Amino acid sequence: MFGEWIAALPGWLVWGVLLGVLATVVVAGVFLAANRLFPDPPAHSGGPDQGSLRRKAEMRDYLRRIDERFVEDADLDGTTVAFYLPERRVAITFDVHAFFAIRDDEANGIHVILCEHEMPGAQLGRRLPFDVPDVHLGPDPAVGSPVTAAFDTLGLPANAGEERVERAYREKVKEVHPDQGGSREAFTEVREAYATARDHVQETGKA
Known part of the structure; x- marks a missing residue:
């Protein structure tokens, strides 16, 4: 029945529909590939993702200045944290779910710190569970502005x-x-x- 209905249609109409569907698939594929190869710049909204990138950069700089070894984007038994200090067993995260997942696991012996996106990286020292040296918190002369x-x-x-x-x-x-x-x-x-x-x-x- 359906085949007879298709056969009754003009050939140019059938080919037009098929070419239209093919063109749509090709264009969609091009857009998907372009989005992966050329991602849009981070949003201008100043939302949590952008804030965490900036704070992570500040915290990375701070940890280096206090000469503390760290692993960035560390995986702790399936939970990813922004920074992990292996010699201190201290995890630093912006994710509240990661914070509670690690804190509630009493057997892991890890001290976890939850940081807000608004917290300047230089204030991390106040939350660390060990003494930290006094460091210059302005721009590092060794690396410039x-x-x-x-x-x-x-x-x-x-x-x-x-x-x-x-x-x-x-x-x-x-x-x-x-x-x-x-x-x-x-x-x-x-x-x-x-x-x-x-x-x-x-x-x-x-x-």
């Missing part, structure tokens, strides 16, 4: 405007994306550099 470092990562001068920052991010992220053979660390570094550079551009009012 975080803003300068961010623009360097993107391959831009520090006076670049927002459009150039966006373009540089899209180009750079193609090189370091894990799907293109890059590393997760390099991908995260580029995203953090973009967030820092974009915030600086917006604060200084550069187009």
